[in-house]
Amino acid sequence: MLLEIKDLHAEIEGKEILRGINLSIGEGEVHAIMGPNGSGKSTLSAVLAGHKAYRVTSGEVWFKGQNLLEMAPEERSRAGLFLSFQYPIEIPGVSMVNFMRAAVNEHRKYKELPALSAGEFLKLMREKKEIVQLDSNLTNRSVNEGFSGGEKKRNEIFQMAMLEPSLSILDETDSGLDIDALRIVSEGVNKLKRPDNSTIVITHYQRLLDYIVPDVVHVLYKGRIVRTAGRELVAELEEKGYDWIKRELGE
């Protein structure tokens, strides 16, 4: 298993959000996590990425055989975990180039590879920008500063392309995207697909999953995975909403 989550409980400011998540993801699989607002989807991605505002109260997470919860966020990244932020952060004064070069070289150091020369690095940037058709001017600017909503999301997938993670978590990557941008971003994700890397797609809507087709679909509700099925579940949710699941749970 690439990722194994066992009975994960987590809270923020004393409020329990995740109440016993169990999830296993194998190599090459695409999992969708859906669920109504406030069900804990973004909390799950933040906990997996290592955000310190969240406290894990019990449970285990194993990533490539390593105890993920004991690792710092940067160690998780270097080990191959990537989070595409729902709201990417603006970092005034730090150029995209310096930011990405620092990140890529940290990853290379972890893999015991030499740092890239300036020329090699710029060549790599050019190649990867193509994947999401990221405007060249954007990489000359400060990280996400003044980027439109769509540009920020493309920039997330560009970073994913640069870092070549084995597990990518796309947290509502479709939010704030128009239909063209959605297509470009999801095509970018599909181009990056390899038989050995996996993706968790967190979304409210079916439309992203029309492009990035999941193998497994989970419904998260009140901090638990209450249903797991194949991709046919997406259409069912789209048609019936979440209420029928709530009813089945006796609410």
Added chain:
Amino acid sequence: MILDAYISLFRSYAKDFNAQAPEWLVQAREASLQYLLRHQDLSEADAYATDFGLNPKRIRPQGDPSQLFTCEIPGITSYNFLVLNDSCFAQPKQQLPEGVVVCALSDAFVRYPELVARYWGKAKTENANWHFNQLFAQDGLFVYLPKGVTLDRPIQLVNLMYDNQPRMAVSHNLIIVEDDAQAQVLVCDHAYGESPCLSNRYTEVFVGRNARYEHYKLESTHREMTNVSALTLCLQDGAEVLTNNITLHGGRTANDVRAALMGEGARLSVNGLALGDHDQSIRNHTCITHQVAGSVSTELFKYLLDGQSQGEFFGLVKVEEGADRTTALQTNRNLCLSADARMQSQPQLEIYADDVQCNHGSATGQLDENALFYMQTRGISEKEARFLLMSAFAYEVLDNVGISAVKDRLRWMIERRLRGEKYNCATCSMCK
């Protein structure tokens, strides 16, 4: 009273202190004595309580002072001058362009008495710092650029505190840039030794019509140093002035910048960057007066404070009656990196004119946790992420450095400083 000891010292050695002073200065010093007896508005006043030695007889150090210190900024060629404690020395064999004078103030008293007399004190602010300086300053740098002359390279003035006893140094720089002339001055404050020392240095600058002047001051001294400096500027019509005070290492620093925009269309940019740690204290006070219509001033001051360091920014912008169509923008941004670091910021605007565009903004905070986390999720260590954020914050001030070799060197120094690495100014091994 704190200054009593110094006042009686002056009285005992009045003959020595006045040895090279012209008659008008001897008289002015009498007035300064009277002022200091009545007023105590001195910056870092309590630092004067230490029993510092002064050098009334101007005893020269042994050896060749120009060999004591060589500041080597890669890629810079400049006219080099050294103020060793209280005495000015020129690097030998420097050929200045025709008509340009750069020399020791003590020489200028003798060779250019009328010029000195015409400008001395004309840009002063009446306070104890000024009078203390006037009383004790026997030397400093004198710069005169005649009309229309552009100096081909910067003037570099190194102020070096050098003693193994508690020592005070007082110096006075007088810089005259006539109409349409252009000059850049880089002042580097350094200190050698571990004993407490205090410097009181006053710089008066007169910038003529359509003249351009840039003034950079870098402090890299040590924790026992109290560095009091004043820079006063007078700008005539269309004059353009840029100043930047960078404080990297020091004990107590008090920089006072006062500028009078006296001419229409004058443009002024006043900047500062302070990096504090341990128990460093760094004050920057600025006072910009717009006296006539249609002048522009911008200010950018940034502080990065760690340890138990304390920062202070007081910035007054005064738009006088009749100074319509003034533009004045003042920005002060500060980062407190530790729980014990303290910042005090006081922006002030006084406007007595119409149709002005004036703005001030001040913000003090911590490093952005969300930005740190974002960078970490890309594999960047927390330490490196902090470094990237801090340097981005600091480098903005370096946009206002017009000598590229100096800018590159400052980036290098700031990077080392923020990474906690040791560095020194090239061949100099004095700075801690």
